[in-house]
Amino acid sequence: MHALSLPTWWIHITSVLEWMLAILAVQAYGRRRREGGWRWLALAMLPALVSAMAACTWHLFDNSETLKGLVVLQAGLTALGNGALALAAWNLFRQQRNAAGEKPL
């Protein structure tokens, strides 16, 4: 675990904690607005969290060459997570359209 200095570890840990809190904040935001689409967005943020944990695990083991699979896992989950984010945002956009259709401005 010494491949990373203490400040670099803190930068990593802070990023992950912020992302976790952001997921909860998105859920709370959806509750405040009474719109279901935000829960899907919060869910779509989870693959990136797992991806970050894979990366941190790799760092924890000093970026070991034998654990390079973790980096591939990180990359795969990033692609998957970004696809999920795109779907969630499209869903929010679609719901906004539908709502506008029900109540013409």
Added chain:
Amino acid sequence: MNLPLADAFQRLGALDPAPLFVLSLLPYLAFLWWARQVQAFPRLALQGFRLTLLFVAVTIVAAVVAERTYGQQLADVDPLHGGAEAFLTLSNLVVLLGFRTGPAQTLLPGSAAGNSERPTGSEPPAAAQVNKS
């Protein structure tokens, strides 16, 4: 240690993750594209998600510098690694603050100026007035 899962993991490690990282950029741009059009999407959070692109750009530059100057992967050059990752810490913070401080109220009908994608409703305006609750 001939667990099938361990074998699969070893084979996974032989793959090059770079194309996957590049590929993941496309759906992320699509995400930003749709999020921008959602009026209720907190603008500050959107800025945070855009800042993530800056993190990606900085990471790419840092990785090239690590390779050319030190002949090492980015994760093994601590100051460059931490410096690049700090941009993600910043962007995640902005995303978090964006949703924590975002407006909870829906925009009032009529206040969304310049909405050109409004469907041509068959209802007369009067009916719309009654419908609003």
